Amino acid sequence: MLNRRTYRMVEGDRVEGTWRPIFIRNGGYHLTELFIFADGAIHCWEWVDLDGLRRKIEQGWVATSLRPGDRASVHHLAAWRFEDPHMWISGEELIGEVADEIDQLNGRPDSTGRCLRALGRYLDSRTEDDRIALREAYDAIPGHLCTYALGDMDYGDAPLSVLAARVGEPVGDLRNLGDEEVVTEELRQRAFAYFADRDRHLAEYEDTRRRPADGPEDADAPTVHLDAVVFPQGWPDDLGVLALRNECPAPVTVTGLTYPTVTHAYWALSTTDGRAAERIRGAERPYEAERLGEAAPRRDGWPQARVAVMASLLRAKFDQHPDLAETLLTTGDGRIRYTGLDSAYWISKGDGGRNWIGRLLEVVRSELAAHRAGIPL
Incomplete structure (x- = not known):
């Protein structure tokens, strides 16, 4: 495969x-x-x-x-x-x-995985019952796949096959483990020594393998899911991470004008029609602002400029609302997955979507962390 x-x-x-x-x-x-x-x-x-x-x-x-x-x-x-x-x-x-x-x-161990688990049990116990279980698990690996169950290009599965066999059984091709024709106790001890050395080398590798000098490769914090939620009775006082959403009632002031939400500001700035922009700014709800914005004419070059506009609006929101900046910082380094009914350009949608809002929130979060650490930007 x-x-x-x-x-x-x-x-x-x-x-x-x-x-x-x-x-x-x-x-x-x-x-x-x-x-x-x-x-x-x-x-x-x-x-x-x-x-x-x-x-x-x-x-x-x-x-x-x-x-x-x-x-x-x-x-x-x-x-x-x-x-x-x-x-x-x-x-x-x-x-x-x-x-x-x-x-x-299905995320289950396959025959090789089950064999390696049985090997681990036998290396710990060295009982005959666990050896027999190891032999059964090893024999269950399809023949064309059981040459490199250990992932060792030099020894192949020779150490594994020796431990799975009884003393006195033919050894077959054991390559570098020895030239004996049958499994001996000495050969078994060499196989045990192989696994002891292997475990030690793996542990040393984990301790010394190169890590990026500027930080971890993967996020430590869990993914943050910013799913769209409707509050018929109005937004509650304690929003938690939902305060990071663009329709959160957190006024932003840009270009000398104040907008009720990032959504209002984005759509008002997207149009060249001044009267339409004022109607968008005065819309009662973010949903209405978006519908009005969709019906208004777009600025020339808007598709190429919209990420920069959204980034600027998000920076303004969290600069002007320190409490929301703290909420954003509490998400650590986790990926931010932004969903909703917006264009797949802006959101994460199933297995697709470009998730630009979530990605920009991660950038703004990093900028806030840099400012807090006193790193000049």
């Missing part, structure tokens, strides 16, 4: 999915995609589940073997005949891979 992602909509819900290439045998071979979804649905020119996929493989519809001389094609692209074909995956391995993908799409 190449971490490809797709989805399908089911009764309004988005179901995450992925896909991998396969051959369908329908007369000749057809190279196509096997689609796999988090709810267990699988598409191979027909909708099946995991058991259905097994039947399709047994019937040869999903091909895991190729016959020399047979014709293959990709629709609307190419056709050819196999001369000396080889498949790198068996039917059982394909089923195991698809089952792993369904687990991953």
Whole structure:
């Protein structure tokens, strides 16, 4: 799998999915995609589940073997005949891979993840029961995926396979662990030493790995969701973070005029019609100001200038209302996700939206923090 992602909509819900290439045998071979979804649905020119996929493989519809001389094609692209074909995956391995993908799409440990958990338990306990559980978990990894469960390009999974085996079992290809033909207690101790060294190196890496000198890469504070809320009885006294929204009744003064909210100011400044701008400024509610603004003529170049205007208005709001500036600063470094009925240019909308208001609030918050820290700007 190449971490490809797709989805399908089911009764309004988005179901995450992925896909991998396969051959369908329908007369000749057809190279196509096997689609796999988090709810267990699988598409191979027909909708099946995991058991259905097994039947399709047994019937040869999903091909895991190729016959020399047979014709293959990709629709609307190419056709050819196999001369000396080889498949790198068996039917059982394909089923195991698809089952792993369904687990991953659901945020569950896949077969490799379950094996690594079993390994951790065995390294802690070293009991025979946990060794047997490790062996079962290791054997459950699809064969074509169990070479690098440890993510070690030098040793592969040799240390893992040694610990999963009984003393006296054939060792197979253990590469750098030794040349013994069977697992010995000495070989097992070398495998235990490998994991002790590995854990130590990982801990040292976590302690010493390069961190950006100017601060963390990720936010420590949780995401702030500024969802649109309607208050039929008027805005309450304690708004919390909702005071950060543009329709909050916090008057802003710009260009010598005072506007009831950032929303009023934005739409009044967007038009060249002076009388329309005054009607917008005098609108009773932000919603009415927006509707009046939408109906008024726009200034030339407004789409290119609007982010700068919004940034200026937000700076004015928090400069002129220190209590709201404190509220903004309490959000720490968390992402600010601004939603509502506005254009997707300004808001976060499902998986899309450019969220410019939320992003500008983060910039203003950083400017306030710089001022508080005495950093000259």
